[in-house]
Amino acid sequence: MSTNGSSVGQLLWQAPVCAGWKQDLEGALYHLANCFLLLGFMGGSGVYGCFYLFGFLGTGYLCCVLWGWFHACGLDVVLWSFLLTTACVLQLAHLVYRLREDTLPEEFELLYKKLCLPLQVPLQTYKEIVHCCEGQVLTLAAEQTYAVEGETPINRLSLLLAGRVRVSQDGQFLHYIFPYQFMDSPEWESLQPSEEGVFQVTLTAETACSYISWPRKSLHLLLARERYISRLFSALLGYDISEKLYALNDKLFAKFGLRFDIRLPSLYHVLGPAAPETGAESEKDDEEVHEPAVSPPQAMPTSVQHTPPCSPPPAATDPPAPPSWARMSRPDSSVLGEDSTSLVLEDFEEVSGSESFMDYRSDGEYMR
Numbered sequence: 519m520s521t522n523g524s525s526v527g528q529l530l531w532q533a534p535v536c537a538g539w540k541q542d543l544e545g546a547l548y549h550l551a552n553c554f555l556l557l558g559f560m561g562g563s564g565v566y567g568c569f570y571l572f573g574f575l576g577t578g579y580l581c582c583v584l585w586g587w588f589h590a591c592g593l594d595v596v597l598w599s600f601l602l603t604t605a606c607v608l609q610l611a612h613l614v615y616r617l618r619e620d621t622l623p624e625e626f627e628l629l630y631k632k633l634c635l636p637l638q639v640p641l642q643t644y645k646e647i648v649h650c651c652e653g654q655v656l657t658l659a660a661e662q663t664y665a666v667e668g669e670t671p672i673n674r675l676s677l678l679l680a681g682r683v684r685v686s687q688d689g690q691f692l693h694y695i696f697p698y699q700f701m702d703s704p705e706w707e708s709l710q711p712s713e714e715g716v717f718q719v720t721l722t723a724e725t726a727c728s729y730i731s732w733p734r735k736s737l738h739l740l741l742a743r744e745r746y747i748s749r750l751f752s753a754l755l756g757y758d759i760s761e762k763l764y765a766l767n768d769k770l771f772a773k774f775g776l777r778f779d780i781r782l783p784s785l786y787h788v789l790g791p792a793a794p795e796t797g798a799e800s801e802k803d804d805e806e807v808h809e810p811a812v813s814p815p816q817a818m819p820t821s822v823q824h825t826p827p828c829s830p831p832p833a834a835t836d837p838p839a840p841p842s843w844a845r846m847s848r849p850d851s852s853v854l855g856e857d858s859t860s861l862v863l864e865d866f867e868e869v870s871g872s873e874s875f876m877d878y879r880s881d882g883e884y885m886r
Contacts, residue, residue: 544589547581553578555578558572558574559571572613579599579603582602585599623655629679629730655679655729658723662723663720663723664676667687668718671714672706672717674733675702676700676730678696678699678727682696682725683723692765699758703759705717707759711734737751
């Protein structure tokens, strides 16, 4: 150990001293190379930090190659500087390849910024979702149908990227679908992975539309494999369905102009199916209402001992018609912000079981 220690000490402290220092300084290329190397080693992390790092290092080593060739005239200086320059150039080429591979089409880039970036979804996870739909953007011409009621099978899930889609049932307008909303989220949630079904509504493009579509089987396999993506789709689909329900709620108001929430149990009596027994009872009640009202006989005072002579009965006259609820006119659509296709609860007033609901003027009164 002492021998090794002494040899190291000799190398450190007893090294040959330079016989003489050069009076002239190195050329400008040498100093420029060191400046580039200094800037390069100050680079940060990440993809763009690597671009900065290897860009300046490659430039600095290239200056070392030129300095060794023209001024130092040393083959070893030239070879080492050339190898280091080549390594930096290869690193830059690899970074460019990765950036091109990570680049998404414009439509998918906008979709990521609109839906996934606010939820802090990793880009790599988003790429798996895009890969599931094969990165294809489909189109619909104006008035072209995406799905036909009772005919089109539910075999995919689609998301609208641009345009506007009209949803209708039996020719009755329901609501619109706008960009970055799912086109068939209720149908998707209504079926289990092993079940099959058809659309209950018709979806028609009002303008030129573009959308992406995931095949049902492929998406179910992805959701079963990736738990994070499954939770992401569950949140997005739940929000989308709630937006569609609120859109339907905006189309529904009472005959006196008050909006009602379709989630209230009161609307079950109005919009729900009526039982046959209920219909029979309502008809019976209507007959009783139309019968003439007979006033109860008044009691005679006990102090009267004799009865007056009977007079001939008066001529029969028609009994007064029972008071009926006056049907109020439909509210002006311009005042309520609705169009001609809005649902008015007075249209359902004849439905059995709706009389008790229509007697109230507000949701609060009915719930109380």
